[in-house]
Amino acid sequence: MSTYEKIKEIESEMARTQKNKATSNHLGILKAKLAKLKRELLTPSKSGGGDAVGFDVAKTGVARIGFIGFPSVGKSTLMSKMTGTFSEVGAYEFTTLTTVPGVLQYKGAKIQILDLPGIIEGAKDGKGRGKQVIAVARTCSLIFLVLDVLKPMTDKSLIETELEGFGIRLNKQPPNIYFKKKDKGGISMTNTVPLNNLDLDQVKAILSEYKIHNADITFRCDATVDDLIDIIEGNRVYVPAIYLLNKIDQISIEELDLIYRIPHAVPISAHHEWNFDEMFEMMWEYLNLARIYTKPKGLLPDYTSPVVLKRSNCSVEDFCDSIHKGIIKQFANALVWGSSVKYSPQKVGKDHILADEDVVQIIKKN
CATH class of the missing domain: 3.40.50.300 (P-loop containing nucleotide triphosphate hydrolases)
Structure with missing residues (x-):
């Protein structure tokens, strides 16, 4: 039976199964089996591209x-x-x-x-x-x-x-679940919020399908079976x-x-x-992007060619690296004009987080 046929068979069984507390473990196992089969489809074939x-x-x-x-x-x-x-x-x-x-x-x-x-x-x-x-x-x-x-x-x-x-x-956003496999000690499960969709038996049943019998798991959100499987799969x-x-x-x-x-x-x-x-x-x-303008010493800022960074990677060091990897080795500090500082210009270090349309002047070591 091909992977596609196995997927169809499991999907048909899930559709036939009534959803209630008595079938929740069985449905969780079926969902785990389904996720593993779909992972096979995501894995590139070795027989040529x-x-x-x-x-x-x-x-x-x-x-x-x-x-x-x-x-x-x-x-x-x-x-x-x-x-x-x-x-x-x-x-x-x-x-x-x-x-x-x-x-x-x-x-x-x-x-x-x-x-x-x-x-x-x-x-x-x-x-x-x-x-x-x-x-x-x-x-x-x-x-x-x-x-x-x-x-x-x-x-x-x-x-x-x-x-x-x-x-x-x-x-x-990824579900707020901490998950770590270990060598022994069984399944240790804790939760910091009430769980309305999962209990320990369901969690153990799903982990067992993945042949995981020893793990620490902490739920910091009201997770579902799908959330747990996403974290175990790790490829979402x-x-x-x-x-x-x-x-x-x-x-x-x-x-x-x-x-x-x-x-x-x-x-x-x-x-x-x-x-x-x-x-x-x-x-x-x-896209969550930020435009950062450069200002050479003694000159006006260059507003024609901003350095564009993801806001999640928008430190002064990221700004320097995006221009040239060698700049940070000569970095002393930077002057920043814009909304990320309390006053303009403000002297900052390499860890300072920049905001959209900030102006930056790099000061090199003597």
């Missing part, structure tokens, strides 16, 4: 955005409008058959855009080129889910299911996502008001370039 031709694209720029959507929702048109890169456009399915890269320059940042082939239902089970599409999506800093505004919720749900099946968690990626509801030129103002209630969504028209400003602003916010 012919199937991935046209999908692997070298990373460039400070961030990577992937377009995902069903065929013919307007991804290629959007790509062409945003980047000037030609991605074949056609009013029929599967116009794009490989990854098409482009570059967007925004607020001084160079952002790589990837137009991926249209995803179809069943992609996580190997249909079409879904496996390769989702594998590239796992490498993205942000995902644009491009949806047809005439049926947004149906397509949204289907695509989320496909991405979830390959370990991509959209607009979520947590990616921000924006839902681009395309073709708003085909709906009424009243319908547009309803569309705006969907979380993480921006209604647009790729063809007419409507609402691109809001789309770009949300993109910048979700």
Whole structure:
């Protein structure tokens, strides 16, 4: 029996099983088995990479955005409008058959855009080129889910299911669970908050499926079986996502008001370039980037070419390293103008955390 057939068999059994306290352990074990089988699909085949031709694209720029959507929702048109890169456009399915890269320059940042082939239902089970599409999506800093505004919720749900099946968690944070295997001592479980979805027997049953009989585990959140499996698997990626509801030129103002209630969504028209400003602003916010300007001694700041950093890696040392790895060896301190300091300029050390649009002057050792 193939991996795909085993997955279908387990999914069918889960669908048949009534959900209650008596079956909770059994369902937890089935979910663990399912996660292990899906991990096999994530593992690249050793028999050659012919199937991935046209999908692997070298990373460039400070961030990577992937377009995902069903065929013919307007991804290629959007790509062409945003980047000037030609991605074949056609009013029929599967116009794009490989990854098409482009570059967007925004607020001084160079952002790589990837137009991926249209995803179809069943992609996580190997249909079409879904496996390769989702594998590239796992490498993205942000995902644009491009949806047809005439049926947004149906397509949204289907695509989320496909991405979830390959370990991509959209607009979520990793569950706050401490987990560490040990050599002996059995399963030690503690929780700092009440657990409404798990108990010790369930935890032991799931760990046993992974042949883990000795471990320390602490729940700092009201975790579910899925949360626990995600932590044990350890291969999940947590990616921000924006839902681009395309073709708003085909709906009424009243319908547009309803569309705006969907979380993480921006209604647009790729063809007419409507609402691109809001789309770009949300993109910048979700990418969580910061622009840092350099100021050579005795000169005005250079506002034309900012150093763009992830806000999670935005110390003065990160700023120095992004310019040249050797700078930090000669670093004495820095002068900073901007919102990260109490007064401008303020002398700071290499560990100081910078804010968006700060100006930095590096002072070298004598």
